[in-house]
Amino acid sequence: MSASPKALAEAAQAIRESKTIVLACHVNPDGDALGSLLSLALALKPLGKEVTCLSEDGVPDILRFLPGSDLILRSTDIPSFDLALVVDSGELSRVGEQVRPMVSRAKRAVNIDHHVVAGTFGDVRVLDSGSASTAEIIYDLLQTLQIPLTPEIATCLFTGIITDTGSFRFQNVKPGTLRVAALLVEAGASPPVISENVFENKTFAGTRLLGHALSSLSQSPDGRVVWAHITAADFRSLGAIDAETEGVVNYVRGIRGAEVGLLFREMDNGRIRVSLRSRESVNVAELAQEFGGGGHRMASGCTLNVPLPEAEKVLVAAAQLSVSRLFPD
Template sequence: MISRLRSRTRNYMKADSLQQIADKLWAEDNFILVGHAIPDGDCIGSLVGLYLGLTSVGKNCAMFLADPVPPIYRYLAGSDKIQILNQEIMGDTIVYLDCSDVQRIGEKEAGYLKKTKYTINIDHHYTNDVFADYNLVDAGAAATAEIIFNLLDAMKIKLNQDIASALYTGIVMDTGRFNYSNTTSRTMRIAAALLDTGLDLDAIRINLFESRPRKEIQVLGQALQSLAFSEDGRIAWVCLSYEQLTDMNAVEIYPEDIINYTRMIAGVEVGLSFREIEPGIVKIGFRSKNRTDVAAIAARWGGGGHKKAAGARQNGTLEEVTKLVIASVKDVLD
């Protein structure tokens, strides 16, 4: 469903529909598209998919991220057009993709974006705080890429194989290859429509899952060596320090699926990952197997996400943050 907007002091539109957002995109010509920091497959796929769709009908678009595109997504046509957001940027219309709040693009980077007309927020996180002038938030969508598919359809923009590959990538990654419970019949119908464009499924599979750099496997091995459990075995976690990552020359390398190894263990309800991305700054990943709402737990630490998959970033030493977060998870499970 489309999120209802909170009461604000500004004159925000109510219940922005898919068609309202489609009409707004048709009415404007110049766009800045931006995704969240430490981008994942849905972020990149949605960003590139919308960019290719809008530029195919003559719109002027530029894409920005706080961090580089992860190597596994660089096979997507158009991904090479993504720029690093490291200075003030002025744009008529700024479109935020896969961001539950404006700070998700990066605390420093959020201040770089300056609009002259509107902001548009397109997302599927139920924790989204509807921060833009126009908001299209569908918490029932398995991925933001699903919403982009429907948006391009509402705009009557024809999908080509490049657009389809980007959106399929976003959906595949956010559904865990269609394994997670967020996968719906709508998800499968959209995936089928994308396949019908003739996209190269082998290329997608090989690039996403069968071309991992050796360094990435070394990072995975180092993380799994740290695997630890709570006394009752319901919580499992892995940790990587900044020192470990620098010793491996792998600060920018972090396989997205590391945390899934904690959740796949028998008896584990909540899996966690702790990665010190800078000295004193820890990125936390949360995953749940059944009914535990890890987005609510992540919110305690300034993060958010989905009920079964969430994240946060916290200041403090790796040891301190790990201890405190595990204690907060135990409070919920007890």
């Protein structure tokens, strides 16, 4: 699968016809969001486009190595743009409160994304829910625009692919993902340099937080539901930051026999943010929906307004129920 050639051609035409372009990605940006955004910025600048790059939450430390990351602004005073290009965001609200009006005020908007099938915004929608990353769609768009890849552009796109595929380990990896990745390496992207920046760049505090979380590990009697928690007190005393909780749940799900991995994070306001991960069997998007959350089949989240032990009790019970339907023994 890939985005439709018609949508790609319409997006390319909108870019050709525009002079001032605002680029936006989702809040709490990941490698695909910023890699996609910056690759476009680096590709469009030499065409004489005046590009403004907006990320409401800025650039996380581990992504500062991305070429062009110094172009990223959190907001702008520029009142209006010819075109908005919104990447990696299924809903317009994902770009954040400050950035959203900039997109709305642009004369035209293009949504480039791999989360949704039909989309909810944008005069042009370049969507492919079968694509592992937005970066792969941007690759096709740059081909459509006949913009040659530089090592910098290739680095941004390769970062998007490896972060959204967990270094080519996730179910979303298709032959086409690897083909595009190969072409990006040919164009100058360095897998070891990018991997070291993204994956071997943990902070001391974040790693200690992982240690605390893992020391709280519990499992159901059959071992198919495994969970861990991070208390607000631990989080504060270790001086950790939000982004450092992100990979923790993958360790939980990675345990042999675990069909569902849960991470309970107690926030300062007392609410419990839950990250859910599964292997192929259990649909954790449905599980999260029972508690007012949502997400994907294998990765989802929800927030509960009850004390930590209560949150663990109800969610673990619901997870066990889902698992017992699939493994009746």
